Structure formats: C-alpha cells, structure tokens
Amino acid sequence: ETRTPAAADELVTWLAHEVRATVRDFDVVARSEPDAFAVLAPEPEVEPATLIAALTRRLRGALARDLGADVAAGLALEFGYALYPDDAPDGDGLRNMAQRVRIRAD
Secondary structure, eight states, X not given: OOXXXXXXXXXXXXXXXXXXXXXXXXXXXXXXXXXXEEEEOSSOSSOXXXXXXXXXXXXXXXXHHHHOHHHHHTOOEEXXXXXXXXXXXXXHHHHHHHHHSEEEEO
C-alpha cells in the first residue's frame, strides 16, 4: 500500500515468477486478484501444507535476497487452499473455500 502503482506491479510480477518457479511445469498460476494468485495443481504429489511450506521458504528467501530483509519483513504472505471434490464441486466453490481457509506465513 505504500508503494507506487508501478512499483507494486513490479513486485507482483516478480512474485508471479517466483511462484511459477516453485510449482511443477504443468501447474497453472494465475493472478486472481490485484494482490493474490491462484495455483491449480492437478494431482498434487504432496499435501497442501508441504506445498505451502515450500512456497513460503522460496518466497521469503527470494524476497530477502532480491529485495532486502526490510522489504521482506514488511510483506505478509497468506495462503489458502481447497481440494476438489472434497471441498467443493466446481471452480467457484474451490476459490471461495480457498479464500476462507487462510494460512498466514510469517
């Protein structure tokens, strides 16, 4: 919120590349909101908590390395997830569930 729109867009683009580099080649990464991404991971090889932990480690490390520890400390990372068909029968339901089940990664 304290960044210029151009700087915020740069940060979001940078984060998108880092998220993309963390998931498998056939997983889909999309910007679902101005400050949120969605990852479609068909047939995940690991539990959601394991994937979230890997994303958190990679993003926190890359943030500190590329943007500085002070910037990294000032950003909150939150993750939500939903599993098809257990949590919802369709894309809208899955997205809604993932938005309700948030895990804050500090």
